[in-house]
Each structure stands twice: as C-alpha cells, then as structure tokens.
Amino acid sequence: MLSKVTGYVLDGLSGYPVTVEVDTNSGLPVFDIVGLPDAAVKESKERVRSAIKNSGKSFPNHRITVNLAPADMRKEGVGLDLPIAVGIVVASGQVAVKRGNDCVLIGELSLDGSVRGISGVLPILISAKEAGFKEAIIPKANEKEASFIEGLTVRPVEKLSDAINFLSGTKDLFPVEKQNYFATAKRVVYENDLKFVKGQKLARRALEVAVSGNHNIIMTGPPGAGKTMLAKCIPSIMPDMDFEEALETTKIHSVAGILADDEGIVYKRPFMTPHHTASRPSLVGGGSSSNPGIISLAHNGVLFLDEMPEYPRSLLECLRQPLEDRVITVSRVKANVKYPASFMLVGSMNPCPCGNYGSKTAQCKCTPAMIQRYRSRISGPLIDRMDIRLTVGSVQYSDLIEKADGESSEVVRQRVNRTRLIQRERFREENIKTNAEMSEKHLKKYCSLSESCESILRDSFEILNMSARARSRILKVARTIADMEMSRNICEEHLIEAISYRGQDD
Numbered sequence: 001m002l003s004k005v006t007g008y009v010l011d012g013l014s015g016y017p018v019t020v021e022v023d024t025n026s027g028l029p030v031f032d033i034v035g036l037p038d039a040a041v042k043e044s045k046e047r048v049r050s051a052i053k054n055s056g057k058s059f060p061n062h063r064i065t066v067n068l069a070p071a072d073m074r075k076e077g078v079g080l081d082l083p084i085a086v087g088i089v090v091a092s093g094q095v096a097v098k099r100g101n102d103c104v105l106i107g108e109l110s111l112d113g114s115v116r117g118i119s120g121v122l123p124i125l126i127s128a129k130e131a132g133f134k135e136a137i138i139p140k141a142n143e144k145e146a147s148f149i150e151g152l153t154v155r156p157v158e159k160l161s162d163a164i165n166f167l168s169g170t171k172d173l174f175p176v177e178k179q180n181y182f183a184t185a186k187r188v189v190y191e192n193d194l195k196f197v198k199g200q201k202l203a204r205r206a207l208e209v210a211v212s213g214n215h216n217i218i219m220t221g222p223p224g225a226g227k228t229m230l231a232k233c234i235p236s237i238m239p240d241m242d243f244e245e246a247l248e249t250t251k252i253h254s255v256a257g258i259l260a261d262d263e264g265i266v267y268k269r270p271f272m273t274p275h276h277t278a279s280r281p282s283l284v285g286g287g288s289s290s291n292p293g294i295i296s297l298a299h300n301g302v303l304f305l306d307e308m309p310e311y312p313r314s315l316l317e318c319l320r321q322p323l324e325d326r327v328i329t330v331s332r333v334k335a336n337v338k339y340p341a342s343f344m345l346v347g348s349m350n351p352c353p354c355g356n357y358g359s360k361t362a363q364c365k366c367t368p369a370m371i372q373r374y375r376s377r378i379s380g381p382l383i384d385r386m387d388i389r390l391t392v393g394s395v396q397y398s399d400l401i402e403k404a405d406g407e408s409s410e411v412v413r414q415r416v417n418r419t420r421l422i423q424r425e426r427f428r429e430e431n432i433k434t435n436a437e438m439s440e441k442h443l444k445k446y447c448s449l450s451e452s453c454e455s456i457l458r459d460s461f462e463i464l465n466m467s468a469r470a471r472s473r474i475l476k477v478a479r480t481i482a483d484m485e486m487s488r489n490i491c492e493e494h495l496i497e498a499i500s501y502r503g504q505d506d
C-alpha cells in the first residue's frame with residue numbers, strides 16, 4: 001500500500017515541504033530511504049523502527065521504501081522522523097488517515113516513541129504558513145515557538161501515538177494557544193541597566209548618541225574604567241523590537257537551537273560576545289552544519305568585541321561583509337545560505353598594551369612602537385566603521401559612592417525611540433532606517449551645513465588632520481545629535497559634539 005504525508009525541512013531561514021511517500025509491499029523485509037537523505041535522516045531508520053514498536057503498533061515485516069520528494073533537494077536534520085513513522089503505520093494498513101490530510105508533520109523520535117523537540121520550528125512554521133498549509137503537528141517541546149504565529153493551527157504532540165491517533169480520528173489534540181507579542185514584550189526587563197552606572201556622564205551621553213543613530217562605537221580606556229559594564233547596558237537602551245524584528249531574530253535563534261524553552265520568541269535585543277579565541281565557523285556559521293554563527297545571532301542587537309585588539313585579524317575580517325550588507329553568507333558543501341546579520345558593533349580596548357597610557361595615576365610601561373602596533377591591529381576597514389570613538393576615563397570616587405541611581409535605561413530608551421522615529425520618517429523613501437546607514441548621496445541631501453558650521457568643520461579638518469572619511473562620520477553623528485534635539489538643521493553645538501567623538505587615529 002502507498003501512503004503520503006508532508007514533512008518539512010529547513011534551508012537557511014526558510015523551508016520547503018517534503019512529501020514523504022511510503023510504499024510497503026510483500027517481499028524481503030528491507031527498509032530503504034531514498035531522495036538525497038543526509039546522515040541524520042538515514043539514521044532515522046533505527047529510531048523510527050523502535051518508536052513504532054514502542055507505540056503499540058507493529059513494524060511491518062515487508063519491503064518498505066520511503067521516498068523523500070523533491071529528490072534533488074538535500075534534507076538535513078532529524079525532523080522527518082515523525083512523518084516517516086506515521087507514513088509507515090498508514091502504508092502498512094494499521095490506521096487510516098481521517099483528518100489532517102494537508103497537515104505538516106515535524107519532530108524527532110526517541111526509541112520509546114516520544115517526540116523530541118527540534119531546532120528551526122519557527123522558520124518552518126512561518127514558511128509552511130506562507131506556502132498555504134493550514135495545520136501542523138509539532139513536538140510539544142517547541143510549542144512556545146508556535147504561539148506567536150497567526151493563521152496556522154498548530155498541534156503539539158508528546159508521543160508518536162498521539163499523532164497517529166489524532167490523524168486516525170480517535171484522539172483530539174488541542175492547538176497551541178496564541179500569545180500576543182506586544183503584551184509579552186512590555187514585560188521585558190534587562191539585567192544590565194544604566195541606572196547602576198555611576199557618574200560617567202560623557203560616556204552615557206555617547207552611548208545614547210550611538211544607539212540613537214545606530215552608530216558603531218569603540219570605547220578606549222584603562223582597565224576597570226567600566227567599558228564592559230557600559231557595553232552590557234546597550235541592549236537596554238536600544239529601541240523596542242517590533243514584531244518583525246523579533247520574529248526574524250527568533251528564526252535565527254531557533255535554527256541555531258538556542259531558544260530559551262520558556263520564551264518562544266526573542267523579545268530582548270541580543271548581546272553577543274564572541275571570545276577572541278572563537279573559531280571562524282562559530283563566528284560566521286557553517287562548518288559541519290549550516291547553522292548560523294554568533295554574528296547572525298547578534299541580528300537586531302549588539303555584537304560586542306571586548307578587548308578588540310586581541311582578536312586575530314582573520315576574525316575581524318569576517319565582519320566586513322555583514323557590516324556592509326547586513327547579511328552573512330555561510331558556505332556549505334553544495335550551496336550557500338545567507339543569514340541576516342544586522343547589528344550594532346561595539347568594541348572596547350585599552351589605550352595601550354599595559355592599559356595605563358594617558359593615566360594620571362599609573363605609569364605606562366609601553367614603548368611608542370608597542371602602542372602603535374597594538375592600535376594598528378584594528379586599523380583599516382573596521383575602524384572606519386566605528387562612527388564614535390569614545391575615551392572612557394576612570395570613574396570618580398565621589399561618583400562611585402553616590403547613593404542615588406542614575407537615569408534608568410527605560411527613560412533613555414524612550415528618547416531613543418523618538419529619535420529613531422524621526423529617522424524612519426526621513427528615510428521612508430530611501431531604503432535605509434538610520435543615520436548610520438547614510439551614503440554620500442544621503443549626506444548631501446540631509447546634512448547640509450550653515451556657513452558657520454562649514455567653517456568649524458573646515459578648521460577642524462585642517463587642525464586635526466582629518467580624512468574625508470572622518471568628515472562623513474562626523475556629519476552622520478552630527479545629524480543624530482540634531483535629531484535628538486529635534487532640530488531640523490545641524491547646528492554648531494551638534495557639530496562640535498560630533499567632532500569630539502572623532503577619536504585620535506585618522
């Protein structure tokens with residue numbers, strides 16, 4: 001007898017349906033899976049065999065052929081166990097499908113017949129919904145991921161027998177209850193909050209400017225100045241994630257299998273800190289699988305490179321494509337996958353290898369050549385992308401013992417939301433969203449300067465020996481500061497503040 005059920009597999013962040021055709025006929029008992037299955041799918045044979053036996057059904061003592069169609073697409077992952085097992089039980093005439101004919105089935109099986117969670121359920125469901133499917137049966141462990149999707153009835157199962165009994169009409173399965181994203185997202189609390197940062201007025205201001213215009217920022221300062229602490233606060237002042245952003249980030253985290261069990265959607269801005277000894281595949285993605293790397297996991301959040309000069313140049317080079325295109329290509333044996341990777345890059349470094357250069361209280365032991373070498377490790381294309389270069393001084397003792405909390409992240413975030421809205425309005429027709437993304441064409445259009453501003457910039461250009469790139473960077477940041485003050489024009493004070501974030505090295 002022949003049966004057909006629908007499974008689903010992932011390809012990057014989208015997926016495609018796989019028709020699982022099972023044919024059983026008399027003949028020597030062999031079990032074949034054809035249609036380009038990868039190793040994990042091949043291994044599913046043993047899981048499927050035991051799971052069926054342990055679910056009160058018998059594994060047919062016939063010739064079984066499972067065909068996964070379309071045959072020319074590679075099938076990765078373990079999610080096809082469930083449709084294969086259901087297909088075999090149906091093809092062997094043990095049950096008849098009475099409902100859910102057009103239902104997508106996904107899940108890994110344990111030998112005992114229970115259904116285990118898999119990664120990538122959210123992107124699969126979104127893709128299935130877009131492909132016109134109305135129903136899906138998924139592992140119970142993944143039910144939270146399904147709770148934010150409208151227009152698809154999703155039924156969670158714990159056991160293979162639940163799925164079989166539902167399809168044959170002998171058991172009901174209650175669909176996942178839907179949740180409202182905005183109701184959940186309102187309760188977001190970030191662990192690190194600016195209210196715990198004492199003093200550091202200049203640094204707080206610079207962070208707010210950076211986040212307001214989506215500018216990358218590098219902080220230079222002595223050990224213990226609070227660079228890491230400040231960086232960790234950045235997600236908490238970033239604008240609220242809208243539903244689209246949250247879904248996009250969740251898809252990536254779902255494929256990587258790092259979604260927290262109790263959440264189902266990522267509504268906090270990610271904060272990713274790869275170690276400087278991280279491998280290239282862990283950063284970029286790929287390797288033995290086509291999983292996304294840390295750079296993509298930072299999508300819509302922060303990628304923080306603490307002690308930036310410690311990173312080998314080969315790793316820093318990996319950031320060029322995402323910084324330029326906001327996507328990253330992960331290479332695989334047969335084809336490449338693209339993952340979104342739009343993040344705010346935040347770096348920190350000491351002023352010199354010993355950390356004391358420029359300090360009033362401690363002696364720097366480094367030679368000028370050492371300092372030069374240390375700084376040049378992140379020069380070039382990457383440093384050009386750092387719109388704001390902030391020098392963070394040590395916190396004053398009198399500030400540190402101040403009892404009152406500083407301004408909270410929540411208050412700052414409200415202002416950031418407003419400034420981002422101004423940018424959205426301005427760039428509605430431009431295919432960009434923030435000041436940091438402006439090209440030379442946009443700078444001409446939106447950053448014109450008055451006579452007096454032009455003369456300030458010209459003087460600084462000459463006195464500070466600036467490059468043309470530094471000039472563009474200053475204009476972008478000045479535009480952001482003007483937006484923060486809700487000023488149509490860039491005024492002198494906006495420009496002067498932006499010049500102060502220029503940094504030393506160009």
Ligand SMILES: Nc1ncnc2c1ncn2[C@@H]1O[C@H](COP(=O)(O)OP(=O)(O)OP(=O)(O)O)[C@@H](O)[C@H]1O
Nearest residue numbers: 196197198199200222223224225226227228229395
């Ligand atoms: N402005 C501040 N307000 C409150 N606590 C602070 C402040 N600055 C630093 N601290 C305290 O000092 C600790 C060290 O700061 P942090 O690790 O952020 O320094 P750092 O600049 O990253 O140093 P390093 O260069 O050694 O990495 C923090 O964990 C925090 O407890």
Ligand SMILES: [Mg+2]
Nearest residue numbers: 227228306348
């Ligand atoms: Mg640090």
Ligand SMILES: [Zn+2]
Nearest residue numbers: 352354364366
């Ligand atoms: Zn030094």
